[in-house]
Amino acid sequence: MLWLILAVIVLGTLIAVAIAYDWYTNQAIRRAEAEFPPQGNFVKVAGVKLHYICKGSGQAVILLHDNPGFLQDYLPETFNCIAQEYCAYAFDRPGHGYSTRPNQQATPLVQAQLLRGALQKLGIEKPILVGHCWSSAIVLAYALRYPDEISGIVLISAIAYKVTRALLPLAKFAQFPLLGMLLKFIPPIPIGRIFRKRLREAFSPTPLPREYAKAAQALWARPIQIQAMLQDNSSLQSTLNIMKKHYGEINIPVVIVIGDADNFISPKINAYRLHSHIPHSQLCVLPKTGHAIPQTQPEAILKAINLIGK
Template structure:
């Protein structure tokens, strides 16, 4: 009798979990479709190594390429793109692989160096020669990889609130790294991304936004967009994989920063919670010719909050490049 009761309990529990996962899967798929209708792709596509990358572009002139950080998308550079175009630049903002409406490689882990390689091919197809790359947060690692691997193909780089160092400098904790590994497990990772992780992400979004935007307030409407875009399975998976990729690949890259010769400007917020002393300031010391700009009373989300400051940094970089040519 006891055996049959235990078996019935196990079967009931298993059926309940299965139904719960099924309901979550259907619910998340419905939200994903709703998100695409509410916030459709705003730009165009370019293919790099059979991967479709979504980007927005505005203006003409010298190409300035904007790359978003962490869980974000090209939307975070919308105001920067408009500002740059108004100042006479060809402004291009990409959704990095797996974010926004860009595809992500399925057979190769998209490390900073892999993403740099994809970007190089995309820029070649867009005829964006000698661009200035602007990387925010995680994307600073992509720009640093680009400078190390393809130094002669860049005019310059602007690193905004950069994440550049691993180990104790990188804020990802054990749970972040565990989720990154989990999502790479066949079937189990996909199951988690399509069921339990999206509602968890939506629940944590508000706290995350308050932290990263502080001391400023979260802009009106931003949380609605974040709740919709950030919790999609594809974007969650890309973000968790990128966190793991950063932790595992940056320690080898950071040993070579001192040999970077590309003109570089580094911008950080005075009140960034992600320790600019361990990233921006240290990187400024290692790239000895770089310029460091510290924005007072500013946190981490500089592109969304200080778009003019980002373009000011680009113009400073160009002036210094031109002054250097005159000196020579």
């Protein structure tokens, strides 16, 4: 009888803790989304709602963020700089920011297909695609599959061959069936602080912008975005292994931008190797620059885009 009473007490305690954690997580999500609401519009493709912002006129430039990330990765200074000369679009990738996630595994190839559908619905023709780090895989997939539909690509801090530093080491658990439920038990505040620490490393040697860091710490720690980040990391290497055999077939304009102080990815293994496999590509090395080029080097990004658009 005693063991049954103890079992009931333990079970009741676990249920109470689960309810409390679920309530706490939902409250944290509501606060984060109330403080940093959607900034733009939505386009629905294959059941997936993609959140985007748009500004400017002229040739379209599509800006895609890293993993983790959101469209705010292109800070107002960068976005406005590009919008002065182009029609700039920045997207939240599937499962990030305020974009929803497809039911199927959202590999870079799947995300390229979703992006294509979004551009077609928005009536965007022959854009320049800009991808930072993880989203370089989307841009490369797009260039390989739909080369006639784009004017060129800009790859920033590209991962094209090998993931040399996983941003989230738990990526191997991304396909665990109960992942979504387990993430409910991860307190958002400590996770947000971990992201903030990694952001400081990514921005180094440039200081981390306070408002950007605050938004990232709030929104990236939501369970839905953590799950998307884990799944993205788990599918990246296998996709790169498929695509890397065909990079030499890309014949549209390609600009590769890297920082010489990037401590997140290996330019030697990725950017320099890609440049050698796409002989007509242009390589731009930014001195005293870290990984967070979209946030810290607006003029350099515009200059890279102009190598294709002007």
